[in-house]
Amino acid sequence: MEETLYSVVVNSEKQYSIWNTDKSLPIGWEEEGTKGTKEDCLEHIKTIWSDIRPKSLMDYIERQIPKKKVVITQDQKDKHLEAIDTYKKRYSAGLDTWSGMDYLKKGIQIFFNDYTSLPSKDVFEIGIGTGRSSETVLELGHSLTGIDVIENDNWSILKEKYGEKFHAFVGDFTEYTRSKKYDIVLDNGCLHHFEPEYYEITFHQIHHLLKSKGWFYLAVFKEDDTSVEEGRVEYIDGGKRRCKYFTKKEIAALFDHYGFTLKDTQEVSRSYDSLMTMLCIAQKQS
Numbered sequence: 001m002e003e004t005l006y007s008v009v010v011n012s013e014k015q016y017s018i019w020n021t022d023k024s025l026p027i028g029w030e031e032e033g034t035k036g037t038k039e040d041c042l043e044h045i046k047t048i049w050s051d052i053r054p055k056s057l058m059d060y061i062e063r064q065i066p067k068k069k070v071v072i073t074q075d076q077k078d079k080h081l082e083a084i085d086t087y088k089k090r091y092s093a094g095l096d097t098w099s100g101m102d103y104l105k106k107g108i109q110i111f112f113n114d115y116t117s118l119p120s121k122d123v124f125e126i127g128i129g130t131g132r133s134s135e136t137v138l139e140l141g142h143s144l145t146g147i148d149v150i151e152n153d154n155w156s157i158l159k160e161k162y163g164e165k166f167h168a169f170v171g172d173f174t175e176y177t178r179s180k181k182y183d184i185v186l187d188n189g190c191l192h193h194f195e196p197e198y199y200e201i202t203f204h205q206i207h208h209l210l211k212s213k214g215w216f217y218l219a220v221f222k223e224d225d226t227s228v229e230e231g232r233v234e235y236i237d238g239g240k241r242r243c244k245y246f247t248k249k250e251i252a253a254l255f256d257h258y259g260f261t262l263k264d265t266q267e268v269s270r271s272y273d274s275l276m277t278m279l280c281i282a283q284k285q286s
């Protein structure tokens, strides 16, 4: 006897179930995209539906979280803008040395290999740059929206190739205001250059952009001195851009403070020197 084929179905409260594909769908339910045996479909639901609270309740909770009003002084803002300017100058002069470094791309590949499964995800990237990490994500079939402080010629190529799956904005992420929610937020080497006064607004933005239990992938400079609890800080680009080296303890505390659970860290060699990058994989707590 032929095995019954089921599809995974979802309603407007983002509740999942399975439905015999021979029968027409009940009102209020639509296909999520996965079909298979009963066991396959139930297994898939387990992986995508970890928070069973209905969407209306989640929306209510989200509305109750006060929008943080972070006070940034003019001095701090000037420093932040000066750092942004260093990126613009480097891209314009072809001195964006990080764009040629393979380890940044490798981290993204590790994350998507280990932490995501189909169906395709909605991904947001902070700091698209030349679109190299973005393309790695798009090649895997996911959709990607991102932002950078300066537009790059490669964006139009990605737009042509991936159409509606790729959206890019020019601007400062700390001022990003759109409200669409994402499954994953990527920061492939941005936050470790931010002044610490900007951490709160940055984490708050990321928290707000992510769906419940969404993933946050962060790549940061790793402190190589294992005897210290706090990593060092250096300034580059004529003292205008901060480089913060993090210990695992510092990263875990940061995530915890801003409502994320650190699930994993991995080290990737920067290959051009003896230092390491720490890939941090965290999940939004609610």
Ligand SMILES: C[S@@+](CC[C@H](N)C(=O)[O-])C[C@H]1O[C@@H](n2cnc3c(N)ncnc32)[C@H](O)[C@@H]1O
Pocket: 084, 087, 088, 098, 099, 104, 105, 126, 127, 128, 129, 130, 131, 132, 133, 134, 147, 148, 149, 150, 171, 172, 173, 174, 188, 189, 190
């Ligand atoms: C290390 S690069 C990574 C670029 C790209 N993701 C890659 O893997 O090649 C960091 C990027 O973050 C961007 N960036 C820095 N500060 C930013 C900000 N406040 N808002 C948006 N993008 C920013 C920089 O312009 C730069 O392109």
